[in-house]
Amino acid sequence: MSIASITASSRLAGIVSPAHVISESPELSAYEIGGKRPPAVVRPGSAEEVVEIVKFAFSEKLALMPCGARTKLSMGLPPRQYDLALDLTRLARVTAYDPGDLTLAVEPGARLHELQKVLAEHKQWLPLEVPYFAQTTTGGAIASGVDTPLRQLYGTARDYVLGMEFVTGEGVAAKSGGRVVKNVTGFDMHKLMIGSMGTLGVITKINLRTFPMPVATSIFVAAFDSAARAIELRHRLLRSPLRPMSLEIFSPRAAELLASDAASAIVPAPLPSDALARRQWTLVAEFSGSEKVLARCECDFRQMAGECSATQVSAILEGAVLSIATRVREFIPIALASSAATAIMKMSVLPTRMTQLLAIAEQAAELNSLDAAAMARGLGVVYFALLPTDHGEESRRRVIQASDHILNECAKLEGNATIPWSPAEWKSALKVWGLPRADLEQMRKIKAVFDPGGILGPGRFLGGL
Amino acid sequence: MDPRLLQELKNLLGPEGVLDQPEDLLLYEYDGSVEVARPDCVVFPRNTEDVVGVVKLANKYETALVGRGAGTGLSGGALARQGGIVTVFSRMNRILEIDVENQRARVQPGVVNLDLSVAVAHTGLHFAPDPSSQKACTIGGNVSENSGGPHTLAYGVTTNHVLGLTVVLPTGEVVKLGSQAVDAPGYDLPGLFVGSEGTLALVTEITVKLTRNPESVKTLLAVYDKVDDATETVAEITRRGITPAACEMFDSWTIRAVEEYVHAGYPIGAKALLLIDVDGLREAVEADAAEVAEICKLHHAVEVRVARDAAERDLLWKGRKNAFGAVGRISPTYYAMDGVIPRTKLPETLRRLEKIGKKYGFEIGNIFHAGDGNLHPLIPFNGRDRDEFRRAIAAGTEIIRTCIDMGGAITGEHGVGMEKDHLMPYLFTAEDLALMHRLHDAFNPSGLLNPGKVLPSAKACGEIYTRPAQSGQSNAPAVSSTSSPHA
Numbered sequence: 007m008s009i010a011s012i013t014a015s016s017r018l019a020g021i022v023s024p025a026h027v028i029s030e031s032p033e034l035s036a037y038e039i040g041g042k043r044p045p046a047v048v049r050p051g052s053a054e055e056v057v058e059i060v061k062f063a064f065s066e067k068l069a070l071m072p073c074g075a076r077t078k079l080s081m082g083l084p085p086r087q088y089d090l091a092l093d094l095t096r097l098a099r100v101t102a103y104d105p106g107d108l109t110l111a112v113e114p115g116a117r118l119h120e121l122q123k124v125l126a127e128h129k130q131w132l133p134l135e136v137p138y139f140a141q142t143t144t145g146g147a148i149a150s151g152v153d154t155p156l157r158q159l160y161g162t163a164r165d166y167v168l169g170m171e172f173v174t175g176e177g178v179a180a181k182s183g184g185r186v187v188k189n190v191t192g193f194d195m196h197k198l199m200i201g202s203m204g205t206l207g208v209i210t211k212i213n214l215r216t217f218p219m220p221v222a223t224s225i226f227v228a229a230f231d232s233a234a235r236a237i238e239l240r241h242r243l244l245r246s247p248l249r250p251m252s253l254e255i256f257s258p259r260a261a262e263l264l265a266s267d268a269a270s271a272i273v274p275a276p277l278p279s280d281a282l283a284r285r286q287w288t289l290v291a292e293f294s295g296s297e298k299v300l301a302r303c304e305c306d307f308r309q310m311a312g313e314c315s316a317t318q319v320s321a322i323l324e325g326a327v328l329s330i331a332t333r334v335r336e337f338i339p340i341a342l343a344s345s346a347a348t349a350i351m352k353m354s355v356l357p358t359r360m361t362q363l364l365a366i367a368e369q370a371a372e373l374n375s376l377d378a379a380a381m382a383r384g385l386g387v388v389y390f391a392l393l394p395t396d397h398g399e400e401s402r403r404r405v406i407q408a409s410d411h412i413l414n415e416c417a418k419l420e421g422n423a424t425i426p427w428s429p430a431e432w433k434s435a436l437k438v439w440g441l442p443r444a445d446l447e448q449m450r451k452i453k454a455v456f457d458p459g460g461i462l463g464p465g466r467f468l469g470g471l
Numbered sequence: 472m473d474p475r476l477l478q479e480l481k482n483l484l485g486p487e488g489v490l491d492q493p494e495d496l497l498l499y500e501y502d503g504s505v506e507v508a509r510p511d512c513v514v515f516p517r518n519t520e521d522v523v524g525v526v527k528l529a530n531k532y533e534t535a536l537v538g539r540g541a542g543t544g545l546s547g548g549a550l551a552r553q554g555g556i557v558t559v560f561s562r563m564n565r566i567l568e569i570d571v572e573n574q575r576a577r578v579q580p581g582v583v584n585l586d587l588s589v590a591v592a593h594t595g596l597h598f599a600p601d602p603s604s605q606k607a608c609t610i611g612g613n614v615s616e617n618s619g620g621p622h623t624l625a626y627g628v629t630t631n632h633v634l635g636l637t638v639v640l641p642t643g644e645v646v647k648l649g650s651q652a653v654d655a656p657g658y659d660l661p662g663l664f665v666g667s668e669g670t671l672a673l674v675t676e677i678t679v680k681l682t683r684n685p686e687s688v689k690t691l692l693a694v695y696d697k698v699d700d701a702t703e704t705v706a707e708i709t710r711r712g713i714t715p716a717a718c719e720m721f722d723s724w725t726i727r728a729v730e731e732y733v734h735a736g737y738p739i740g741a742k743a744l745l746l747i748d749v750d751g752l753r754e755a756v757e758a759d760a761a762e763v764a765e766i767c768k769l770h771h772a773v774e775v776r777v778a779r780d781a782a783e784r785d786l787l788w789k790g791r792k793n794a795f796g797a798v799g800r801i802s803p804t805y806y807a808m809d810g811v812i813p814r815t816k817l818p819e820t821l822r823r824l825e826k827i828g829k830k831y832g833f834e835i836g837n838i839f840h841a842g843d844g845n846l847h848p849l850i851p852f853n854g855r856d857r858d859e860f861r862r863a864i865a866a867g868t869e870i871i872r873t874c875i876d877m878g879g880a881i882t883g884e885h886g887v888g889m890e891k892d893h894l895m896p897y898l899f900t901a902e903d904l905a906l907m908h909r910l911h912d913a914f915n916p917s918g919l920l921n922p923g924k925v926l927p928s929a930k931a932c933g934e935i936y937t938r939p940a941q942s943g944q945s946n947a948p949a950v951s952s953t954s955s956p957h958a
Contacts, residue, residue: 106709106814107709161627162654164630178906181899184879187844188623189811190884190886192898194617194663194665195907197630197663200659201658241572247686247752296758298754299755302754303752421652439657445646445657448646448648451913452660455909455913
């Protein structure tokens, strides 16, 4: 350890007590981002401590990364400089919960699955069921901006985060929004924090709208011999009066991954062998409501699937519902575990262009002799996992070539594309944040307001912010 | 105003694109609020390039520039508080694109809210934000104020329906924010700009989501002898996890006002009414409507009426949508407030509002979005009585303080504008406001755009507020400035 970091550690210990400062190597490795290990980790126990820590870091020009369960730190670019990990898992209280108003205030370190237990006592829940759900903290889910299958019905965090408290890169505690379900008072700064990956502020409290838990849900699955037919069913379902909670389309390879050993290692709940058809494009949709509503959904779903020439239509039986819904939710970690060097692109296009985008992506993978798996959400978001056989130079070259091609083609479709996940050592050669964006200059202005010293995860975000 | 600026504006927009005669400007010194401020001139750009030209001229002559849609806003957002140029978007009112399959529309800011829903009605889609002024208000105005409406309870406010914006920054730069697809990478720029009340940029194009019409809708009208019974009903509906599409409440004063004007069939003499929409799949609506009716009865509703058909439903809603006009008939000058509270605090808050009314000598009317706790107390006052105007403002401030005490916010959908900027310090710390100021200055450093809005000026913090001498009116027959108590 350098003299400088010893001094830093002792200063930090003055803020949070020595027990909550880690400067020993073995523990530090758990905080690595892209192979970069921070010299120290600090675990504040209050928002006031966060303020003190950030003020100190700001004055010493120490680059820090806020983190929770650290399941999504591999997204984006590694920080240019990484002096301190700010572990927020001790800030884990539910500070207010008004079930009658369906509102909640929670600290960022609260684990989502524990939060759901609190809400379940009042038959409520948060539709923030993101990948790595079992470990993820509320702050991590929101700061990373990852989406969930449930966005089909409930929207994304920006639709149900009501307000936030955060600490800016200068160590100033600030807030925006409130804890009421409708509010237009002042600038919606909390919306900027969502998906900012900790580069604008350290979130210290999140106010959320909660939702009544569905009385019952059903999952229906339809298999097709082409992506076009599966997407045609998507169009029909969303033109119909049905309101699915989730709607995902899996490529044949992706459907296979959901049923793989890699998936079972991540989601131990067993999946009946006949739940997903082999070598088929598969649409999985979940519906909620009363028995009558679900019967109606099944009837309409079967009819529409038939009209789209589905080769197989099934209702998932009760015992398997949780397993399949969880595997759909955990597609990202499943894909990451399915190759030694998975790279996952996230793209969004108008839903009518998904068929074309999927064809382009599949073709690019094939041309580069890469195994690949796709998951398309009903709202026009496509995750495309490139699954090379190894970490080698040739695999790297192929992934770069395929992803570059897909990025360019996606832009022609007026879509958005990034590569949030890939082997760390490939990130510098991949267009992690996609093609240059015309609105980058406006984002730069925002970064300069919230983090003028550039100490919050420098370089992690789009445009090197 | 510098005559050279006026000439340059006329050169840019044509003589028909600029108003500068005092009698023409009169109309633009009002919006739907009780505020008044006269612009130096009003311009009507035809396209984004015109807007860029206007912005550049405003810069050249260092003149304030304020965007304006239909002027139905209720917080003075579209008024030229410090004079200058008001930019009205009525000539930019084209729907540029409707994409039925992808449920998108691209519109110019001057498109009237309801016109978009009418234009797509045959496709089974609609634009979900539905402010009560939707027959007049523009989507550009909705974007600036992040407008709500009765049905935002289930469907969300404007920001939940905006995907992309083309904006002209105060530098004259044209920037596209967001994208037509969901999840544009990077910071959520549309999320910041929607609801920034025209203080960061002028919006010249908007990409919105269109929402599928529900298969079935049932409208219920529940009648109460006691206000508490109605508020308790709302709390229980929320508690039971039913999300109606809309849940509106009227008190006796507004019931009478509305019924005498609209003849919607509201029972005059009732102490409170709830107007509730449930929508969705047929099967779900049947069950939800039955449960809502049961809850209403449980809380002593003396009558629960279910609209039999679309015509009856439209009539019941006509009462709600025309309520402000109805109030205007009784009291041409009134102060339409906007505050939000947790829904569990509804009964207590309404009791406190009644007390505030008594204290200041007003019968405060209440008509509001009960389902999301968004209150709209109406304070009728005599616009010719200077003292009464002051008391109305004082009562209004106390109402807003009450909302804050209850854990709420100072505006649910009308915006801060110039009405409530002085109340911001009650809700936000100096640090919060300083950060908002910096964010504002990052885009609008010289305060060219809509100066004096949203954020309190530094000297106003903690200072006792004295209102500029003006009269009030709201969505009612115009009160000329000569009738002002301060004229």
